[in-house]
Structures are given as C-alpha cells and as structure tokens.
Amino acid sequence: MNQTQLPYVLLYLCSTFLSSVSQVLLKKAAMREHTSLVAEYTDWRVILGYGLFVGCTLLTMLAYKGVPLNIGPVLEATGYLYVTIFGVTIFHEKMNPKKIAALVMIVAGILVYAL
Incomplete structure (x- = not known):
C-alpha cells in the first residue's frame, strides 16, 4: 500500500465501522416492542x-x-471484529472457544494479507 491509498483505506475502514454501528441500531430496534408494523x-x-x-x-x-x-x-473483514466487540459490550453476548478461534483466524488472515 502506498501513501496515496491510505486515505481511501481509512475511508473504507470508517465505512465498515459505521456499517457495524448500523447493525447495532437495527438489533436494538428489533429488541423493542412496537405497537404496529408502521x-x-x-x-x-x-x-x-x-x-x-x-x-x-x-x-x-x-x-x-x-x-x-x-x-x-x-478491510471488510474488520467488520466481524467490530460486531463482536459491540455484541460483547452492548448486548452482553458470551464468547465461547469457537467464536474466539474464528476471530483469531480472521485477524490472522488480515495480518497475513497485510504483511
């Protein structure tokens, strides 16, 4: 990656983060009771x-x-990390060994590709 690509990479990472935030908003809305479909x-x-x-x-x-x-x-794979962090901190979801192993493989894949 060269210096001209860096702003675009940061923009992509920001987009992925905001997409994860939107998933949290939608899950929060789905957890609420609504009076009607509208x-x-x-x-x-x-x-x-x-x-x-x-x-x-x-x-x-x-x-x-x-x-x-x-x-x-x-870069899109970083979204799995954001969603997991949000799930654990906001929704108090539990991490099990399978989930941890999956995250380790995702991070390893990102590192292998980056290096």
Missing part, C-alpha cells in the same frame, strides 16, 4: 440504521477509487 419501521433506530447502510455503501464506492479490489474484502 411503528416498527418508522422507529428512529431503523431509519438511522438503514440510512447509515446507504451512506456506508456510498463511502465504500468512493473508497474503491483508491483501494485495489483485492484489498477490499480484507
């Missing part, structure tokens, strides 16, 4: 979550102006 889809969390997804798609498209296509999936 109320379920007009919840501010749902609107903001889907709005972030659209924004992240646009950011990712912009990032691909400077990120090679073969690096994109590696």
Whole structure:
C-alpha cells in the first residue's frame, strides 16, 4: 500500500465501522416492542440504521477509487471484529472457544494479507 491509498483505506475502514454501528441500531430496534408494523419501521433506530447502510455503501464506492479490489474484502473483514466487540459490550453476548478461534483466524488472515 502506498501513501496515496491510505486515505481511501481509512475511508473504507470508517465505512465498515459505521456499517457495524448500523447493525447495532437495527438489533436494538428489533429488541423493542412496537405497537404496529408502521411503528416498527418508522422507529428512529431503523431509519438511522438503514440510512447509515446507504451512506456506508456510498463511502465504500468512493473508497474503491483508491483501494485495489483485492484489498477490499480484507478491510471488510474488520467488520466481524467490530460486531463482536459491540455484541460483547452492548448486548452482553458470551464468547465461547469457537467464536474466539474464528476471530483469531480472521485477524490472522488480515495480518497475513497485510504483511
């Protein structure tokens, strides 16, 4: 990776992080009771979550102006790390050995590709 690609890589990582945040918003909205189907889809969390997804798609498209296509999936894999961290800290999900092994393999894959 060269210096001209760095801003695009950071933009891609930001997009992946915001996409993970939108998943948290949608899960929070799904955990709430709603009085009707309309109320379920007009919840501010749902609107903001889907709005972030659209924004992240646009950011990712912009990032691909400077990120090679073969690096994109590696950067996208960081989303698994963000979602896991959010799951453990926000939703108090439990980590088991299989989940930890999967995260270690994801991080190892990112490191192997980066080095």
